[in-house]
Amino acid sequence: MRIAELSRASGVSTATIKYYLREGLLPSGLLTSSNQAHYTEDHVHRLRLIRALLDPGGLTISRIRSIVTALDDPDRTFDPEELTAGGPGAGPLAPLAADPRTIATVRSLTERQGWKAPVDGPEFARVVELLDVLCELGQERFVARLDDYAEAAGRIAAVDEEVLRSCEDAPGRAEGLVVGTVLGDSLLSALRRLARTGRSAAPAPPFVVSGAGETRS
């Protein structure tokens, strides 16, 4: 199909398609003349993937470029877990020194949960960092329930693993891992809010009342 049809099939404007082509997010089409290229269903799929990682996924164009470059690598020398490390909000790790007590907390958590994640890996550092930030903000009460949150995260990871094991080929599994991790985070966050709305729907909303009556615990 031509670029105008690709635009119709994907719902992405031709200007944006040309931008993705220039930025290396979308592979070039097959040139059929000096100013015309031919695109396939693979291009439609790739455009959907880019849009999903951008919008519900919340990733940046440059993160998406590294992801699709790795997905297109025929030698598959990358580790897809690394591509999605840290999630949408993940900037560089804060330069703050981690609190040694937090490191010990996370280390014993991984032991209790039977996780074999390396202590020097980015996932471990990220959990430590987030717990330190929560404490710094005076939200130790969330940190006190770390085991409960970890238990739920472990169940989610187990389901992820079963789903990914059901993918028959390596490229499909790599894309499934990326999409399932990035959009899965958004889905879990949406389900968590949906569950909470449901739970707080029965009694009167706890936060909309003003005044002193609200200070009862």
Place this chain on the structure above:
Amino acid sequence: MRIAELSRASGVSTATIKYYLREGLLPSGLLTSSNQAHYTEDHVHRLRLIRALLDPGGLTISRIRSIVTALDDPDRTFDPEELTAGGPGAGPLAPLAADPRTIATVRSLTERQGWKAPVDGPEFARVVELLDVLCELGQERFVARLDDYAEAAGRIAAVDEEVLRSCEDAPGRAEGLVVGTVLGDSLLSALRRLARTGRSAAPAPPFVVSGAGETRS
């Protein structure tokens, strides 16, 4: 304390502090002369909150402005759940019409889980949207495990609720809800990766091998 001390205490540069003051994210200090203001520990705390919502939280300056404006509202007429609706990656809902089958899927999910979330609420629409995007990308296998993911999200929501109920005052509960929701999403996403790294550490890494041998399921 003066702005230079506030900068030292919070680790935020004076230029950035002035920017937050101009943008209305940080309340003004008490003016002690025409060009000097006095800041308190509340300002240090507010700066930590802004930085955390920006960096691990992944929120934009304008989202944070609405959050702190609401937190500072003495009448507390807002619903804190709304402030964090959708999570970091949440843009405006896609203009795509939702698939009626997906709506039915989510409706029966909420019934099975005993959630009383309204079908016309933003959380419901968000879950429907994400499931539609997953299907559009050919990742129906994740959607097939929706009940497992929802079960885990429900446990997380129940822990959230217990933690928030333990906050004694309404302002503390509102800030706890915002911080716990935004940073909690990042924490859960980090724990999910930590658990997965741990799970995949035992056998040989499944993705780094190249070639045809990888196509076995």
